[in-house]
Amino acid sequence: MNGFIVTANPPAATQEPVVSNGTWFPDMDPVKVRNACRLDGTVTADRLRPALMDAMLSVNAELQEWADEQRTRWGYACLANVPAPQMDGESAKVLYYRRAVHACLQADLAEAYRNLSTIPAGSGKADRVLEDLAIQVDQHRRNQRWAIADLLARPRCTVDLL
Template identity: 30%
Template sequence: MGFVANGNHTPSEIVIESDSFYPSIALDHIRQIVRIDGAVTNDRLKQAIIEEIIDINRLLKSLKDKATQLSDLATTQINEQPDTDYLYLSAVANGVAAKINENYRNYDSSNAGGKKAEDAELTVDDYRRNKQWAILQLLGENHTVVELI
């Protein structure tokens, strides 16, 4: 067993399946698109992905009355994939990125680490916003909802 200073990881074949209505999520794909290095173990990343899938599936539950699969609700194809699959992946990936960045930002307690944590706060908020936007798009709603009080 060796020490890897740059946080590389060994590719896994872990695929997380939920309800057959939703597309499956590959752990390595999430790791790749939100740039999560080997400092986050596969087990921790898998747990974060599962938590996000549970949350997003709960928020999208109303769509199950409209089709047998999420991809049936697609309005277009991108690279021969339904746009709904991309939006679902975006929601999961952004939720995972927010969670991981929030949990792993406290390791450097120096002044530089404090500044880095403040910068990460903006990133965490951006990830959460992007997750919410993907969910709203899947629900067919606008990004901003304004109510008069």
């Protein structure tokens, strides 16, 4: 047996137009999302676009009250205008937003793909793969929570029940 792993090539960039996100939250480029999240062609353009929109909607909903306050009370026209440190010429708030969307997307995709027929059968491999996927989903959800906390300038909190 060799260590050869087959991956599908991602679609051409022209097949994945930018996902518009209204006027306040930033648009998301599926090509950049694909690169940042290390998604290959097994996540087709037809699957990525609705999953990305769902992740954007989820994060937007969590931030809606805060965003409304930024618009109405402080008059900021978009997330990029909210005062924040700049990293490589970009607002840290926008970077946190993208990180939250990426983590939400990765968690959603891991949950959706865990019942693919590519999971190995026999010798308990399926159980190990499913356990690893559950851990990945938890890590992505944690990263989403942390990115949103960072964006809102709130402390991160991890609680374990004993």
